Amino acid sequence: MIAGVSEPEQQSSFDLDGPAFRAHEGGKVEVRATKPLRDKDDLSLLYTPGVADVCLAIAEDPTLSRRFTARNNTVAVVSDGTAVLGLGDIGPLGAMPVMEGKAVLFKHFAGVDAIPICLESGSVDELVDAVERLAPSFGGINLEDISAPRCFDIERKLQERLDIPVFHDDQHGTAIVALAGLINACRVTDRQMSSLRVVVAGAGAAGVAVTKLFELAGVRDIVVTDSRGIIEPGRRDLVAHKQDLAATTNPRRLRGTLADALVDADVYVGVSGGQVPEEQVATMADGCFIFAMANPTPEVHPDLAHKYAAIVATGRSDYPNQINNVLAFPGIFRGALDAGGVQISEEMKLAAARAIADLVEEPRPDLIVPPVFQEGVAEAVAAAVAAHAG
Structure with missing residues (x-):
């Protein structure tokens, strides 16, 4: 495949113009800025050089990340797609619409920002390691649609390693x-x-x-x-x-x-x-x-x-x-x-x-x-x- 050129879509057995597919067209989540970027003064505060002191303060006291970043209101919705709804093991790409939907529910009902993260399936320890490495960006981890019995060990190990809420919904x-x-x-x-x-x-x-x-x-x-x-x-x-x-x-x-x-x-x-x-x-x-x-x-x-x-x-x-x-x-x-x-x-x-x-x-x-x-x-x-x- 040539870089920058997308592969043609395969012929689908589904009605891709139906109402459910139209509701998912382009995905269901996006990123929005919470602070205005109107001019160079805003730019200097939101990015460099103003961001530098904030970064150094957090490096000195990591607890400040909850106050001066979006981390305290952001949850990772993590799945490997091995037990999606009643559909079974359909993989991370197949799981993504569900995880996006979960993010919509988090925002609508509780004002929590949620980021879908669909990982390639692996061993328990591989998945735990992957989530642990991602964890500094988030205030909590919502595990979703991971097959049993692996889900029990994954949740337990993450709870032991992380100091943020981990919850298998x-x-x-x-x-x-x-x-x-x-x-x-x-x-x-x-x-x-x-x-x-x-x-x-x-x-x-x-x-x-x-x-x-x-x-x-x-x-x-x-x-x-x-x-x-x-x-x-x-x-x-x-x-x-x-x-x-x-x-x-x-x-x-x-x-x-x-x-x-x-x-x-x-x-x-x-x-x-x-x-x-x-x-x-x-x-x-x-x-x-x-x-x-x-x-x-x-x-x-x-x-x-x-x-x-x-x-x-x-x-x-x-x-x-x-x-x-x-x-x-x-x-x-x-x-x-x-x-x-x-x-x-x-x-x-x-x-x-x-x-x-x-x-x-x-x-x-x-x-x-x-x-x-x-x-x-x-x-x-x-x-x-x-x-x-x-």
């Missing part, structure tokens, strides 16, 4: 909003979380985080399933993170399949995709909750779920009770950045979930979480997070 954003929904489902039905029998279908990023946060919130009986059935200590095919689940969940030591786990279950949380047959749903306890969050095709269709459940939630925007991460991550980062760029603790996640739940003044079966565009959500989450940052 596919894990914790999902868990926070799901917990908010569970809190209000219990309020509507006058139940206690400690009395619930919960089944989490899916032991990937979201399933692990949902399980851990539910446990912290007081749920005592959680059974987790994967594609091979119930996770329990007797299984010999478990990778490390599933061994941890086997040691901390399933107190009744159930064995078998998802169908076995669902018998008399009070709550189903679907974060794995696939379909649950009606005959299995029908074995759940009376007045159960069904959170079928696969998108666009829930594990249990809402129309079917309503035949058996008192509360139904999905990941879709065209049904009530959408469990949408956008209720959490903008405010989570806003609060962490406002608190000085602190790491995001388990207490902060619990506080965020409770804040989201409390925004629904009068919960009812079709309103257990706020609508995505309800005003004040990010602000309330940010305040709750900042209050628990000490």
